[in-house]
Amino acid sequence: MELSFSLLVQQLFIGLALGSIYVLIGVGLSLIFGLLTVVNFAHGAFYMVGAYVAVYIFEKTGNFWACLVLVPLAVGALGLATERWLVRPLYGRGLDYPLLLTFGLAYVLVDSVRMIFGVQGEHFSTPELLQGTVDMGFGPFPIYRIFLVGLCATLLLALWLFIEKTRLGLIVRAGSRDPLVLKVLGIDVDRVWLLIFGIGTALAGLAGLLAAPLRGVNPEMGGPVLIEAFVITVIGGMGSLVGAIVAGLLVGVVVAMTTLFQPELAELSIFALMALVLIVRPNGLFGREGLMS
Amino acid sequence: MAADKDHPASFQRRSIIKAMATGGVVLAGGGVFPGILRAQADNIRVGLPIPLTGPFVNEARAVQRGAELAVKEFNAAGGMAGRMAELLVRDDKLNPQEAVTRTIELIEKDRAHFIVGSVSSAVQLSVNNATKQRKVIYNSVSQSDTINEAKDWSKYTFHECLNPHMTAGAVARYAFPKFGKRVVFLTADYAYGHEMVRGFQTVGKAMGIEVLADIRHPLGQTDFSSYFPKILALKPDVLVVCNFGRDQAISFRQAADFGLKKQMKIIAPLLIHSGRMVDGHDVYADIIGGTGYYWGLEDTVPSAKRFNDAFRAANGGTYPTDYAGLGYVGVRGVLAAAKAANSTDSDKVSDALRAIKGDFYKGPTYYRACDHQSVQSMLIVESKPAAQAKNKEDIFNILAIENFDESKLRSCKELGHA
Structure with missing residues (x-):
């Protein structure tokens, strides 16, 4: 096979599209860690719950767009409850307490879904409007994946605007630096944390819904996702939104290029990239120092 | 495992056989000997290590349902001279190490007479290694070419599934x-x-x-x-x-x-x-x-129709899948062989299983003599x-x-x- 220029371009594009899925998967985890310093091991489980909520809502309504609105709300609500009654009592006790709690919660969620929906997995079709391919000049490309890239970009822009440009965003940023000052100023910090945890889990649920037409739905689907999300968070720098975006796209491209030349190493390449980044920049590409200490 | 002869499982098996022989004599003589009678009425235990968690869980559940039907039919037909069969299902988590642990536990702790199962090529090789060392019959129900090769195979190894x-x-x-x-x-x-x-x-x-x-x-x-x-x-x-x-x-x-x-x-x-x-x-x-199997075969193959009907009656109207068929015929085979040999002794049952030929659910099948591969459609x-x-x-x-x-x-x- 000749290694043509168009094949390389196509592979690069596929890598970027794949990267946007990685960004979607990673951003919720990164947000919660960056602002709350909670390492959310249930991230993959919330992603899986998102997909199952989508299956349920789609069965009732037959409408993908309804899922797109309701799934983040439902999973976000579950996240709010988790923060309020499970995670909150553990603040100030060190990194490993919420880590262990969410680790256990992941098991509870996976087994609950197994009990409710069964172990066999579910089917989730690509919405009719987004089926088929378009010719991108270098070859056919699925419309649904283009939709994902667009949606991901919109979502990240909204998130960035919220954190950087709104009053609430300012409070969130201030709170992540110095919660004590915020309290002194008479701001209810607890509600800020609650909101962030809710948004982070809502994003995980949304990613689960969006991945369902690509990867199918089953109780174990969150397993590999948790690993992918962690790799992206670590490469991008713990707690950096920009970092998560750059890392997600970078991982997508690296996977795509490795697949083209050495497909056996595609899985390994993600971890090699992570090791390399950590050697050069121990806090990740855009990480703040001292977040873990 | 140099001294297989002294292995507790082998010892147990021999004592049961001896006890059965004695029990037979006692019964024939009309005597009553409660301790020995208990040994005689002892169930035939079939161990079934399958991946009940992990990505092949659907196949594992299917194998289990098929195996349950085989046991049910065996018991309904009177068992082996009144001795009933019992299925011991264990989760191998699709992990060779876990599967070996469960298998050894099944043989040594639960006293399983036969092992059937596994839904992965790698897992079945480790299970086979454990059963081979302990001289216990293993009927594998998933795909592998290696298991029939001389280096892995033993007299106690059977391969029910088609191979790659x-x-x-x-x-x-x-x-x-x-x-x-x-x-x-x-x-x-x-x-x-x-x-x-x-x-x-x-x-x-x-x-x-x-x-x-x-x-x-x-x-x-x-x-x-x-x-x-x-x-x-x-x-x-x-x-x-x-x-x-x-x-x-x-x-x-x-x-x-x-x-x-x-x-x-x-x-x-x-x-x-x-x-x-x-x-x-x-x-x-x-x-x-x-x-290997599709229930639609019932339009042309009468044994498939019989199997489908029995399976549906036992499973709320659900048709059997490919792996349900394998679980069924895998367990059915070892139990039929035990019945034919009127024994649970590995050597006797191995000989009997090797001789089994017939149409059980998908047309004629038999085990090739040299490697015990099931020859089928x-x-x-x-x-x-x-x-x-x-x-x-x-x-x-x-x-x-x-x-x-x-x-x-x-x-x-x-x-x-x-």
Whole structure:
């Protein structure tokens, strides 16, 4: 096979599209860690719950767009409850307490879904409007994946605007630096944390819904996702939104290029990239120092 | 495990046999001897290590349901001279190490007489290693070429499932002449995938196929998009997808998304029932593959009809899948052999099982003498659109049936048997 220029371009594009899925998967985890310093091991489980909520809502309504609105709300609500009654009592006790709690919660969620929906997995079709391919000049490309890239970009822009440009965003940023000052100023910090945890889990649920037409739905689907999300968070720098975006796209491209030349190493390449980044920049590409200490 | 003779499990087995013999004498003499009677009434225990958690859970559940039916039928027919059978199901978590631990536990702690099961090529090899050392019969119900080779095989090893050489060979013989000879493989990078590719290539070579690429992907891949540009650029006639379970469903689904089906024919060694049931016709449309069993066989094969009816009666009207058939016939075989030998002694049952020939659920089957591979038929199927289906479990059209004879298997000599 000749290694043509168009094949390389196509592979690069596929890598970027794949990267946007990685960004979607990673951003919720990164947000919660960056602002709350909670390492959310249930991230993959919330992603899986998102997909199952989508299956349920789609069965009732037959409408993908309804899922797109309701799934983040439902999973976000579950996240709010988790923060309020499970995670909150553990603040100030060190990194490993919420880590262990969410680790256990992941098991509870996976087994609950197994009990409710069964172990066999579910089917989730690509919405009719987004089926088929378009010719991108270098070859056919699925419309649904283009939709994902667009949606991901919109979502990240909204998130960035919220954190950087709104009053609430300012409070969130201030709170992540110095919660004590915020309290002194008479701001209810607890509600800020609650909101962030809710948004982070809502994003995980949304990613689960969006991945369902690509990867199918089953109780174990969150397993590999948790690993992918962690790799992206670590490469991008713990707690950096920009970092998560750059890392997600970078991982997508690296996977795509490795697949083209050495497909056996595609899985390994993600971890090699992570090791390399950590050697050069121990806090990740855009990480703040001292977040873990 | 140098001193197998002194192994507690072997000892136990011999004592039971002795006790049975004594018990028989006592009974014949009309005597009453409670302790020995208890030993005689002892159940025949079949250990079933299967992956009840993990990506092959659907296949594992199917194996279990089939096995339960076999035990139920055996007991309903009076057992082995009144001795009932009992199924001991354990979760091997699709992990060779875990499977060995469970298997040894089944043999040594639970006193299982026979082991049936496993839904992975790698897991079955470790289970076989454990049963072989302990001289316990193991009937494997999943695909593997290696298990029948002399280095792994023992007198106590039986292989109920088709093997990759047979499966891939049958699909290759059907598909390559019809769809073309320029071939690309997309293969899961583990024993199952490698053995399937070898099976396709062995048969394909004789047909003059040209292999453009054999692209390997890691097990448990969630996104195949980055594999497709290269495959599309190679312009093959046929794409052979050699993976299993959820890998298969995801790769089929994404291949369709990227329009691969419009440019080439996709074939697979096996089309998995549970995958087709969950993911629907759209994902599987136009893909051709093999299967060891499909319930639709009942239209032409009376034993399939009988098996389907019995299975449906026991499982709320659900039809048996490919792996349900394997679980059924795998356990049915060892129990029938025990009954024929009137013993649970591994050597006697091995001889009896080797002699079993018949039509139990899919037409005639028997075990080849040199390696205990089950010689059987194989079906070539494709997904059936919902509009043509008789019911929601009517998922395949049977395109062809290949009845295997030993000439299409790897020869005994090739496997290293004298």
